[in-house]
Amino acid sequence: MNPEACVVGVDYGTLSGRAVVVRVRDGAELASAEHAYSHAVLDRTLPDGTGLPPDWALQVPSDYIDVLRTAVPEALARAGVEPGQVIGIGTDFTACTVLPTLADGTPLCELPEYNARPHAYVKLWRHHAAQGQADRINALAAERKEPWLERYGGKISSEWEFAKALQVLEEDPEIYQRTERWVEAADWIVWRLCGRYVRNACTAGYKGQYQDGVYPSRAYLEALNPGFADFVTEKLDQPIGRLGDAAGVLTAEAAAWTGLPEGIAVCVGNVDAHVTAPAAAAVEPGQMVAIMGTSTCHVMSSDQQGVVPGMCGVVDGGILPGLWGYEAGQSGVGDIFAWFVRTGFPAEYAERAAAAGQNAHEYLTALAAGQKVGEHGLIALDWHSGNRSVLVDHDLSGVVVGQTLSTRPEDIYRALLEATAFGTRTIIDAFEDAAVPVKELIIAGGLTKNALLMQIYADVTRRPLGVIGSTQGPALGAAMHAAVAAGAFPDIRAAAQAMGKAERGVYLPDPERAAAYERLYAEYRVLHDYFGRGTNDVMHRLRRIRAEALA
Secondary structure, X not given: OOOOOEEEEEEEOOOXXXXXXXXXXXXXXXXXXXXXXXXXXXXXXXXXXXXXOOOOOEEOOHXXXXXXXXXXXXXXXXXXXXXXXXXXXXXXXXXXXXXXXXXXXXXXXXXXXXXXXXXXXXXXXXXXXXXXXXXXXXXXXXXXXXXXXXXXXXXXXXXXHHHHHHHHHHHOHHHHHHOOEEEEHHHHHHHHHHOOOOEEHHHHHHHOOOEOOEOOOHHHHHHHOHHHOOHHHHHHOOOEEOOOOEEEEOOHHHHXXXXXXXXXXXXXXXXXXXXXXXXXXXXXXXXXXXXXXXXXXXXXXEOOOOOOOOOOEEEEOOOOOOOEEEEEEEOOOHHHHHXXXXXXXXXXXXXXXXXXXXXXXXXXXXXXXXXXOXXXXXXXEOOEOEEOOOOOEOOOOOEEEOOOOOOOHHHHXXXXXXXXXXXXXXXXXXXXXXXXXXXXXXXXXXXXXXXXXXXXXXXXXXXXXXXXXXXXXXXXXXXXXXXHXXXXXXXXXXXXXXXXXXXXXXXXXXXXXXXXXXXXHHHHHHHHHHHHOOOOOHHHHHHHHHHHHXX
16 A cells, blocks of 8 residues: 555534544544535525424534535645645535435436425435424334334434434425435435445434345334334335445545545444544544534444333444444534523623633633632523433423522523533433443543533543543544545555554543532432423423413
8 A cells, every 4th residue: 555545534524524634554643634515504494594393403404515515625735735645535414414306316406496495405414303203103013012122221312313304294295205315414425425325324323224134124114104104114214335435436426526636445334422432532432532523423343232211222233343333413513612602602702712812611611610610509401402312302402590689691501511521421321320330431522622521521520531632533434434435444444553543541530529419410410300200391392482482
């Protein structure tokens, strides 16, 4: 192999796509480039002004192609890499991000007759308007004792493939009938790169209830809705590609977009969180990686198979071959902090922050860092975007308890930081209670730069925190899988040994603070169960009242 051989990884996030050029022999990241989606997230209106109901989150697929046209050539130019040095390209995506297409992959929203129809667009991972369908999917599966249900901790999410597709059928039957392929965006972009549609094993297993080689049965789907009976065979089923395999080779059209050589390996698609684990060199059982951004996804491989309540799935080989791959997560983390800064940052604070040369987050973090544990007198629930794990209920909402006329913005900000740490602790406890040990926590994503937040997580979880050695963990992981697909390594473990990077034990739990947090965590769990497990259904009642008011 050419010692200067490179691969390209492209990470499709919530608001932008990032491309990174990586040297194969040592994982050195030579350059990166980012392209913001011009349409961002459609959560209020379509591009033509058509209004959207609450809890919708859509995207425009042409934005994804624009990433290939702009970010990839820009990253190559910045790296000073000749196109001929690149031997493969890999991609990852948020999930479940899914879209309806024709048989040739044309998105329905690109057909003129459907550009004002919301269900013709990409449903982003955080589209939560299919909660009613998800509730019925879960209730019927429990009633019928469907064997796949326990692989998802007893509940599937409104974010996933079947709930979103059932919503289309029931709210816009014409769009559903016109849909010839129901495609994960992770697979759609690979399809556009190589001309072959291959479903990746990761999203099929975690988001499509594909377990032990089969999907939910036709009889089950028909019981959900007679029109849904043939959903798998007519719109979903496709050959499954193993992670790290080549889906095909780069087409002439995609080569023209990217500036890469036609014919190089195009890796099977992957999910941003799962692909980050090998990038963080987390290839041993019990190493949990928390990818923290707008939301947090927790992934871990284990040699133990267990039923973890509220997990987003356990898939054989879902992250690494030969191990059970687990996923859990929090629907809102960075989004919650951003919401508070957007709505709760007074003008006088903004002036002080500007004078100090700090942004709002830096200013509030500096103030919050001076507090002792519990000094603010608050406890919060991190459900502003619902609860992904362990309750799997996106109709839940945020709570802050303990506010007085003396409560300051930095108090609430710190309470929200702590709430997300308590949410992660709740997930870890669920794994431990299910006899699936969590030995180490490694953090990836943009929030690693907040030292206060990282220390809070170490203290709350009582575990040492490692930090990935890359600011582009998912893109690096995608590039590593591309190296495997191109034949540079025999498997992803070998690629992780050469290309993965993480610093262990960067943040260590402080015994005194950890003991103080135990008291607050106990209060968090009381509120968690009171509002989340049916003791008080006020959050659902409020949501119904809101829906009626907006109808």
